[in-house]
Amino acid sequence: MVTAIFPAAGKGKRMQAGMNKVLVELEGVPILVRTLARFSRCQAVDRLVVVVAAHEVEFVTDMLTRADREYGLKPWLVTAGGSERQYSVWNGIQAVQGAADDDIILVHDAARPLVSEKTILETIRVAEAKGAAIAAVPAKNTIKLCNAAGEVVETPDRSRLWEVQTPQGFRRGILVRANQQAMAESFLGTDDASLVERLGQKVFIVESDYRNIKLTTPEDMVIAKAFLAAEEENE
Numbered sequence: 001m002v003t004a005i006f007p008a009a010g011k012g013k014r015m016q017a018g019m020n021k022v023l024v025e026l027e028g029v030p031i032l033v034r035t036l037a038r039f040s041r042c043q044a045v046d047r048l049v050v051v052v053a054a055h056e057v058e059f060v061t062d063m064l065t066r067a068d069r070e071y072g073l074k075p076w077l078v079t080a081g082g083s084e085r086q087y088s089v090w091n092g093i094q095a096v097q098g099a100a101d102d103d104i105i106l107v108h109d110a111a112r113p114l115v116s117e118k119t120i121l122e123t124i125r126v127a128e129a130k131g132a133a134i135a136a137v138p139a140k141n142t143i144k145l146c147n148a149a150g151e152v153v154e155t156p157d158r159s160r161l162w163e164v165q166t167p168q169g170f171r172r173g174i175l176v177r178a179n180q181q182a183m184a185e186s187f188l189g190t191d192d193a194s195l196v197e198r199l200g201q202k203v204f205i206v207e208s209d210y211r212n213i214k215l216t217t218p219e220d221m222v223i224a225k226a227f228l229a230a231e232e233e234n235e
Contacts, residue, residue, distance in 0.1 A: 001046050001047075001099065001100070001103040001104070002044055002045050002046050002047075002103070002104045002105075002106065002124055003046065003047050003048075003049060003096055003099065003103065003104070003105050003106070003172075004039050004045050004047070004048050004049070004105075004106040004107075004108055004167070005049045005051065005089055005092035005093065005105060005106065005107050005108070006032070006035065006036070006048065006049065006050045006051065006092075006108055006109075006110040007051050007081065007085050007088040007089050007092065007107070007109070007110065008020065008022045008032060008050055008051060008052050008060075008081075008088075008110035008111075009051055009052050009053045009056075009080075009081030009082070009085070009088045010085070020052070020053070020056060021111055021215065021216070022035070022110040022111050023056075023060075023063075024215075024221075026113060026215070026221065026224055026225070026228070027225060027228055030063065030067075031110070031111055031113050031215055032050070032060070032063075032064075032110050032113075033063070033064070033067045033071065034113035035108070035110050035111070035112060035113040035115070036048055036050070036064070036067070036071070036073055036074075036076065037067075037071045037073065038113065038114075038115055038117070038120075039074065039106075039108070039115075039120065040071060040072060040073045040074045041117065042117050042120045042121065044120070044121055044124050045074055045106070045120065045124075046074065046075070047074055047075045047076065047077075047096070048073065048074050048075070048076040048077075049076070049077055049078075049079065049092045049095055049096060050064070050076065050077070050078045050079070050110070051078075051079055051080070051081040051088040051089070051091055051092045051095075052078060052079075052080070052081060053080070053081060054080040054081075057078050057079070057080055060078050061078045064076060064078065077095060079091055079092060079095040084188060086179070086182065086188055086189060086192075086195070089107055089179070089192060090179050090183075092107075093105065093172070093175065093176060093179065099172050100172065101171065101172055101173030101176075102171055102172070102173070103171070103172045104124055104127050104128060104169055104170070104171060104172070105169070105170050105171075105172050105175050106120070106123065106124065106127075106166075106167040106168070106169045107166060107167060107168050107169075107170075107175075107192045108166040108167040108168075109165075109166045109214050111214050111215045111216065112165065112166055112212055112213065112214050112215070113215070113224070114211045114212055114213065114224060114227055114228070115135075115165075115166075115167065115208075115212045116208070116209060116211070116212065119135050119167070119206065119208045119209065119212060120167060122206045123135055123167045123168070123169040123206045124169055126169070126204050126206050127169030127170055127171065128171075130202065130204045131170065131171050131174050131201060131202070132168075132169070132170045132171075132174060132193065132196050132201055132202065132203040132204065133168070133169045133170075133203070133204050133205075133206050134164055134165075134166075134167075134168040134169075134191075134193045134203055134204075134205060134206065135164075135165040135166060135167055135168070135206050135207075135208035135212065136162040136163060136164045136165055136205050136206070136207065136208060137162065137163050137165065137207065137208050137209065137210055137212075138159075138161070138162060138163075138207075139158055139161035139162060139163050140163075141158075142155065142158055143155070143156055143158065143161055162205055164191060164193070165208050165212050165214070166191075168191065168192045168193050170192070170196060174196060174199065174201055175192065175195075175196065177199060178192075178195035178196045178198065178199050178201070179195060181195070181198065181199065182195045182198070211227050213227075
């Protein structure tokens with residue numbers, strides 16, 4: 001069983017839309033709906049869990065009920081998130097009843113509607129085989145490490161640097177243990193893989209593509225529209 005969890009409880013202030021950014025329309029369709037439709041077209045995915053702010057649960061449920069008729073979404077549910085993304089993911093894990101430790105959990109940013117089926121399938125495959133997998137792309141730019149004064153102290157080898165995306169996939173038992181340990185130690189990670197790494201669990205890279213962008217600012221929307229137009233031309 002493969003469950004995809006979509007943390008979407010953020011306020012999206014950088015999008016400057018005055019609402020949760022995943023509710024903003026991208027070429028006439030809410031970003032969240034586009035993202036769920038991508039995963040619904042993937043046969044390997046069994047169910048979807050959307051995690052939003054408590055006051056948005058009813059609205060999003062109504063929106064997805066309407067979208068379901070048009071896009072044929074996989075079985076889905078909407079649940080309330082927490083004060084941090086990490087807590088929202090945990091709420092999403094808890095919302096799924098009867099899951100086994102060997103089931104696969106995918107965690108995907110709801111604001112990444114352009115993820116490819118290839119990336120989804122490969123993340124599932126590696127997570128099943130290895131226990132933990134994350135989508136990523138090679139870093140394009142030189143990265144500098146600086147101290148508190150802004151002085152450059154190191155230039156890491158770019159050939160070893162990857163820009164992490166989602167989905168991130170894990171055997172459920174591993175992700176549960178990672179979250180439980182993080183809560184016990186009051187650790188707040190920057191992504192789900194960072195929690196898993198603290199268990200000593202190896203995490204493996206799945207090479208994704210640069211179209212799988214996270215829509216965070218108005219400029220990102222311009223890029224996403226261009227990618228969508230290119231996809232339509234190639235269909």
